[in-house]
Amino acid sequence: MTLTVWTYDWVPEGPRGYVRDLRLRWALEEAELAYEVRSTPFENRGPDHLRRQPFGQAPFLSDGDITMFESGACLLHIAARSERLMPSDPAGAAETLQWVIAALNSIEMVTVPWWFLSLSGDTENGLAGWARQRLAHVEAVLQERDWLAASRFTVADLLMADVLRVPKLRSFAASPTLEAYVERVCDRPAFRKAHADQIAHFEAADRARRKT
Numbered sequence: 001m002t003l004t005v006w007t008y009d010w011v012p013e014g015p016r017g018y019v020r021d022l023r024l025r026w027a028l029e030e031a032e033l034a035y036e037v038r039s040t041p042f043e044n045r046g047p048d049h050l051r052r053q054p055f056g057q058a059p060f061l062s063d064g065d066i067t068m069f070e071s072g073a074c075l076l077h078i079a080a081r082s083e084r085l086m087p088s089d090p091a092g093a094a095e096t097l098q099w100v101i102a103a104l105n106s107i108e109m110v111t112v113p114w115w116f117l118s119l120s121g122d123t124e125n126g127l128a129g130w131a132r133q134r135l136a137h138v139e140a141v142l143q144e145r146d147w148l149a150a151s152r153f154t155v156a157d158l159l160m161a162d163v164l165r166v167p168k169l170r171s172f173a174a175s176p177t178l179e180a181y182v183e184r185v186c187d188r189p190a191f192r193k194a195h196a197d198q199i200a201h202f203e204a205a206d207r208a209r210r211k212t
């Protein structure tokens, strides 16, 4: 069964290194599962794309004849195949699952809208108080331990660190604890490979565009 990570064929400079296919690449690298990466057009998102990702976004994943979207769901699908990402004991699995959902639904749910508002350049960001409060809660947890769940790296750390590593958010949080956490998680060889591969994917697209 071939695992395929689908991402855009090209994106502008800004989001490179942050497109969410990186989460899937990273998990697959951690799990040491073979996979390929294929592209869908960034500029013309037709019915074929919408059939596989109804919001016209990336990434999506195919695993044999299963195709699925939402990076969190794809991560859990991958993690189900790897003890490295998802502990097999029920308590560790429950703890990991709750922190995966927390990364998406308690942190990214606030940080993404905060980030969008911050792009306006206005000094007042109406979501600053809410974002600060949520980050403070994660910070308090990480002051007590190195990893979110099961006393070791899991898919929950992969996702939380990916949510927190956005540069604007890091300067906003100005938290040595969160900074050390993001650095610790993103220092993993699997992250570095996934990141480098994503950058290379879009650089190859630049070269192909220059030729046409």
Ligand SMILES: N[C@@H](CCC(=O)N[C@@H](CS)C(=O)NCC(=O)O)C(=O)O
Binding pocket: 018, 019, 020, 021, 056, 057, 058, 059, 069, 070, 071, 072
């Ligand atoms: N909730 C989705 C969000 C996906 C998402 O925001 N993808 C971005 C790239 S990282 C995208 O496709 N942006 C272009 C757009 O929304 O039109 C997930 O986690 O997979």
